[in-house]
Amino acid sequence: MSADIYKKVRANPKFAELEGKRSRFALMLTAIVMVSYYGLMALVAFAPDALRTPIASGATLTIGVPIGAAIIIGSWLLTGWFVRRANGEFDSLNNEIIREASK
Amino acid sequence: MITRKHLLGALLLSLAGAAAFAADAIGAVQKQPLNMTAIGMFFVFVISTMGITYWAASRTKSTADFYTAGGGITGFQNGLAIAGDYMSAATLLGLSAMTFSKGLDGFIYAIGFFVGWPVILFLMAERLRNLGKFTFADIASYRLDQGTIRTFAAFGSLTVVCFYLIVQMVGAGQLIKLLFGLDYATAVVVVGVLMVVYVTFGGMIATTWVQIIKACLMLFGGTVLLFLSLSQFGFSLETAAQKAVEVHKDGIKLMGTGTLMADPITAVSLSLGLVFGTAGLPHIMMRFFTVPNAKEARKSVFVASGCIGYFFMVVCALGLMAIVIVGTNPEFYEGGNIAGKMLGGGNMPVMHLAKAVGGNLFLGFMSAVAFATILAVVSGLALAGASSIAHDIYARVIRKGTASETEEMRVSKFATVALGVVAVLLGILFEKQNIAFLVGLTFGIAASANFPILILSMYWRGLTTRGALLGGLAGLVSAVTFVVLSKAVWVVVLGNKEAIFPYEQPALFSMPLAFFCTWLFSVTDSSARAKTDKAGFDDQYVRSQTGIGAASASSH
Numbered sequence: 001m002s003a004d005i006y007k008k009v010r011a012n013p014k015f016a017e018l019e020g021k022r023s024r025f026a027l028m029l030t031a032i033v034m035v036s037y038y039g040l041m042a043l044v045a046f047a048p049d050a051l052r053t054p055i056a057s058g059a060t061l062t063i064g065v066p067i068g069a070a071i072i073i074g075s076w077l078l079t080g081w082f083v084r085r086a087n088g089e090f091d092s093l094n095n096e097i098i099r100e101a102s103k
Numbered sequence: 104m105i106t107r108k109h110l111l112g113a114l115l116l117s118l119a120g121a122a123a124f125a126a127d128a129i130g131a132v133q134k135q136p137l138n139m140t141a142i143g144m145f146f147v148f149v150i151s152t153m154g155i156t157y158w159a160a161s162r163t164k165s166t167a168d169f170y171t172a173g174g175g176i177t178g179f180q181n182g183l184a185i186a187g188d189y190m191s192a193a194t195l196l197g198l199s200a201m202t203f204s205k206g207l208d209g210f211i212y213a214i215g216f217f218v219g220w221p222v223i224l225f226l227m228a229e230r231l232r233n234l235g236k237f238t239f240a241d242i243a244s245y246r247l248d249q250g251t252i253r254t255f256a257a258f259g260s261l262t263v264v265c266f267y268l269i270v271q272m273v274g275a276g277q278l279i280k281l282l283f284g285l286d287y288a289t290a291v292v293v294v295g296v297l298m299v300v301y302v303t304f305g306g307m308i309a310t311t312w313v314q315i316i317k318a319c320l321m322l323f324g325g326t327v328l329l330f331l332s333l334s335q336f337g338f339s340l341e342t343a344a345q346k347a348v349e350v351h352k353d354g355i356k357l358m359g360t361g362t363l364m365a366d367p368i369t370a371v372s373l374s375l376g377l378v379f380g381t382a383g384l385p386h387i388m389m390r391f392f393t394v395p396n397a398k399e400a401r402k403s404v405f406v407a408s409g410c411i412g413y414f415f416m417v418v419c420a421l422g423l424m425a426i427v428i429v430g431t432n433p434e435f436y437e438g439g440n441i442a443g444k445m446l447g448g449g450n451m452p453v454m455h456l457a458k459a460v461g462g463n464l465f466l467g468f469m470s471a472v473a474f475a476t477i478l479a480v481v482s483g484l485a486l487a488g489a490s491s492i493a494h495d496i497y498a499r500v501i502r503k504g505t506a507s508e509t510e511e512m513r514v515s516k517f518a519t520v521a522l523g524v525v526a527v528l529l530g531i532l533f534e535k536q537n538i539a540f541l542v543g544l545t546f547g548i549a550a551s552a553n554f555p556i557l558i559l560s561m562y563w564r565g566l567t568t569r570g571a572l573l574g575g576l577a578g579l580v581s582a583v584t585f586v587v588l589s590k591a592v593w594v595v596v597l598g599n600k601e602a603i604f605p606y607e608q609p610a611l612f613s614m615p616l617a618f619f620c621t622w623l624f625s626v627t628d629s630s631a632r633a634k635t636d637k638a639g640f641d642d643q644y645v646r647s648q649t650g651i652g653a654a655s656a657s658s659h
Contacts, residue, residue, distance in 0.1 A: 005651060005652075006641065006642040006645040006646070006651070006652075009645045009649060009651065010641065010645060015645070015648070015649070018648065018649075019648055022648075026225040026226060027225075029221065029225050030221075030222055030225045030226060033218055033221045033222060033225075034218075034222070034378075037214065037215075037218045037374070037378070038374070040211070040214070041211075041215075041370060041371060041374050044211055044360045044370055045367030045370045045371060046367060048359060048360050049359070051207070051359055051360050052358065052359035054358075059341060060341060060344040060345045060348050060355070060358060061340065061341050061344045061358065062207065062358045062359055064207045064210070064211070064358070064359065064360060065207065065210065065340075068207075068210050068211060068213075068214050069416060071214055071217075071218065072214060072217050072412040072415065072416060073412065075217070075218060075220075075221040075408075075412075076221070076405075076408050076409055076412045078221055079220070079221050079224050079225075079404060079405050079408050080405055082221075082224060082225060082401070083224070083401045083402060083404075083405045086229070086401055087398050087401060087402070091398060094648075094649055094650070097649060098649055098650075098651060101651070
């Protein structure tokens, strides 16, 4: 692939748009996952008693269980959201860029 | 047909091995009852995967076929294969054993293994696919000096591969010991031989299908086991938790965290290693090169993380229920003493659980699945290791791209055999370690040696050859040194009195050190090479974002 086509792509304002939108979205989702996971780790490390709260009065299971499950399920749903947007909206923008650059 | 002859030889070898198992089991001092169902199912798996290997061998003609199945795997298939690669014996046996002994801590540990996946998707999956061809070193050395960075990345990969192989080999040895009452070392040798056969003859195609089949079997087996176990508690996890707390020596403490991660530094260090280490595992990164484009690469992470997340939750629930079902049953302890040692070692609760709720037939099935798991993971590792040696070190660095396909293939096959030998030897050396804990160590090294170079090469224009090399070396050397000086190796393996490095996990120290050194030696680098390195970023960036110029699927 010639360097020429890369130059054309960089000159296309749509590339900046794609790059900006997709990066912002990816970083936002990464931040959500990291903050929730390291929030949990912070609880484990510095406030372990908080995780020993039962899920209901008299219950044996503690809130650590649903919180953990929520992090797994929630971040999986975020991957679904990302794939949907990236494979739809972002990819059609990307295809336009490639089409315009190879003209 | 040279392939057919070799395959038959391998098959005969494994049959001979089985005869030896039987003889040994009968003569062994502390023998396990011979389980014909388990043996039967194990052979069905071995024979059918040998069939797949035979089929794959006829489709493995070029190096692209060998390393990446020609890029012809779909996103869904690859997702299952990634799950199959990642849901190792260490996760099935180790995580359930950890929940069995430590309760909620085991579950927290499992989450750390999971959250690396979304991050890989958001930040890396499509760039990996768009920039890479066969190995992670392809990406790291994309715009940097080929000889230096490729060599370093290949050694980083090999270190991780060797450590992870130890984990798998230890799991294999314990499992077969339980199943056949067989000598640990013999079991490890059998796994090594089968791994070499799959990879040498079937390459990535055979490895992928072994992983897909195994992922399906494992998800199925885990779900059935969950259903059968839950049925003993009226399908209430709460009831299971209550009974577990009643019988476990830690009592209600089981439901909180802290016994395992009493030390916050170790806890954070461990989680950094798990999250970013996942993104630095060469056999996992390699899977992204087997799909035709970035779209399929993204889909594969969605499928994989769904399977992995579901499976981890199931495994932890199984560990909890095993406390009641297995932990109170003298049948599963040496000499019938439930305060004593568990039959087959501390990593076996989930296998005993299978026997307790599903009888010998189900134990046989789960044993075969666990065994298949080990084979699938070690095959992926061996392939990643072989590609580092053959593609990076031999073809690109030593021969500087002049090696023919035939020569490169030959080297990759020799490399696989050599890795098999190393894996067996290390597996025997590390027999007594807790396998899930060893996984943590592997991830620490992946996070410190591979991940910083990889992520900076994709995101930071200022990265230079010198920075990447010195930073990566700092990460690799410091991570390995910390691991060697920590209790797990310094005291347990080498027999010294006290550990020099007080924490159990290296990543919190070695990863920032790697990033810092990479930054420092890059910004102070004003060589001509550094200018070339930075100039290459713009084109690399466009390719990583758009996929223009990316390696495409080969057709046959």
